[in-house]
Amino acid sequence: MTQTIQQPKNFGFGEDETLLRDSARKFFTDHCSPDKIHALVAQNPDINRPIESIYDRDLWQQIVALGWPGACVPEAAGGAGMPLVAAIALAEEAGRVAFPSPLLSTLCAVALLKTCQTDAATQALSEVAEGKATTLAITNEKGSWEVADTDVRATGGKLNGSAWFVQDAKKAEQFIVSAQDKAGLGLYLIEATAPGIEIIPDGIIDLTRDQAHIRFADADSIELVAPGTGDLALAKAMPAILCLVSADMVGAGEWLLQTTVEYAKTRVQFDRPLGFFQAVKHPLVNVMLDVDRARSLVYNAACSVDCGEDHAELNARMAKAQASDMAVFSSSRAVQFHGGTGFSWECFVHLFFKRQMHNQVLYGDAKYHRARLADMLLGSVA
């Protein structure tokens, strides 16, 4: 492996990206304290509660006005033309407050639209830059993360079949669908309100997003890339998508760490704060090590995408594998060290626990990516 491009030392976090990160942190601190988010999404603890998509539409409109969905949309298509690390900063800050919105999905959709390189995709990008929430419908019923696997068929742009595990489906205004045509895999854009489309919400554990499967019955769509080229566009976009989901986990992991540390400083047992005891202190340090590993790998992978490096895929799979393991570890330690409080619905920790467990599997868990990495780095087993 020869690296011909020298990455910038700062991962590409220049003044603009740092400024965006700081303003996002301030925005979320001002508007999305954990008690507010909890009051919004955790009103009904009933295990048989009706399936709902709950989020603050006003806040989403403010975010649209700030231009965040279009941060990485090229300037020619009306976006800010920023590098992927800018979106990574946004995803990390959103994860830090477990923010319910179509932001993460839309940033992932932008990553895919940018690899399409067609007029139709450029048109879609300009709509995203204006605030049109968009999400990916690229997964089959078995939850395969292989880019070529889909249960949707396309015939001259007419879609039939179903897409599964579609994120933020009830918040999205349009979907990017991967579908199998006679000539191969294509990518298609379709409005959420198009005739022949039926959105069936899933009952999910994570309270901070919604998910659905979508049935298509002779639904007319716009072709984004020609049949036979969709898997290539998806494969090219996947490193950025993995980075974005991982960044959300990094933000949530840091919140879990800091919140549990605060609790360990104040909760007293045996006349001592919990954090005095090494049985609590040392695992919390291990959570920090895990978060830091994930954070550095995500920045490196995103920078690798921005520099157009061949091994961006390798770096992104490393980042997702590490972030996924970290997500499981940080959330389990947070619940455990909050004790009976952490096990209770009224404690905010479960919001982040559930979001982490959702994100860790999305687009492949740690074991999945390590198996792919083994094939890439060690050679596949004949």
Added chain:
Amino acid sequence: MSEAQKRDTTEQVEFRAYCREWLSQNHPGRPGVKLPQGALELSNPDALAWLQTWQKSAYDAGLIGCDYPQELGGGGRTDCQAIANMEMMRAKTPYLPNIIGMGMAAPTLLHHAREEVKAELLPKLLSGEEIWCQGFTEPGAGSDLANQQTFAKRDGDNWVINGHKVWTSLAHFATWMILLCRTSKDDKYKGLSYFVAPIKVALGKGVTVRSLIKMTGQTGFNEVIFDDLIVNDRYRLDEVGAGWKVAMTTLLHERGAGPLVTPASGGMSLEEEAGAETSSALALADLARHTERHGQAALNDPLIRDDLIKIMIRQEAFRQNFRRGNLPALTDHPMRIPLQTKLVGTELNQDLQKIAYEVEGAGSTLYVNDDQAPAGGHWPLAYMNSFGVTIAAGTNEIQRNILGERVLGLPKSK
């Protein structure tokens, strides 16, 4: 920030080219003597002499001590040691022998010694002509380092030192020792003072060095006994009673968290045969490729593949953490990444070597004294030796206390 500022400075670019050119002409080649896996295991004087010649030539060329002031024997450059280290590693040079001197004594001298003592000691320290050792640990002062019992008593311009240090690597070759000891019994911490002690000239006259044998069967570290050793007051660093503060400077650098980058070369394979390198995941993958396990290459075993990839991810994360650690805007606490270096680096190495031990299967029972041992028995040897560094410099349990208390702000465990 301009593109140039994000990358190397002009000085760094020029220096890198210079290092590359010099190394292409001046690599010392293979030694005529067998070298141990690291400087801390040195026991053969011929091996030491060969490595000292290498350190001296790299020092004379300006690759060692580049960031130290010129008047103290350094190169007077800015942020260039990391460049030299990278280039020496790239050129697969031998390691440097005076690692305690460069990694611990030099930064401590620079921050706390009198100017004339710095000028006296730093040039021969950086050139490797004078080897240094560290006299911190005692039988009753391991993790509880401040529990020092070695006592220095004032006698006019001199101090008279009595006591017992253990696990003192390189003391058998050392000219100088950095020495933490007690000058008052009134306060555990404020009763400590810090000296540099000329031990070689005092052998048999107040200093006795006896070798200790490690679990591997190797020597390389020692116990040192002081019996009325006389040290002049000019070799005291900082104030009487400031020993703990000075020791923190030493420990910060020992743990890879200090502001000065320690000169380090390496990369040269120590054995002629392949597979004797014991710190790289690629070497481990190579071992797995050539080891049969239940009728096929161990590299095809899915569980071993997963272990290998986990280690590779941790190695990459270690590298990227190092990169991020230099960027205040991307770290929440200035010491958060630097203070992880020793803990993470040593555990990564230990786990890598443990996997190799397992990969070898039945062959892992064979040691370095058996011709049939896979890779010369070096992986099991490296695994056992890895405990030296997870214990030394503050055990990794102490490292977790430090990170929990100083970075996360958790209550002190003492």
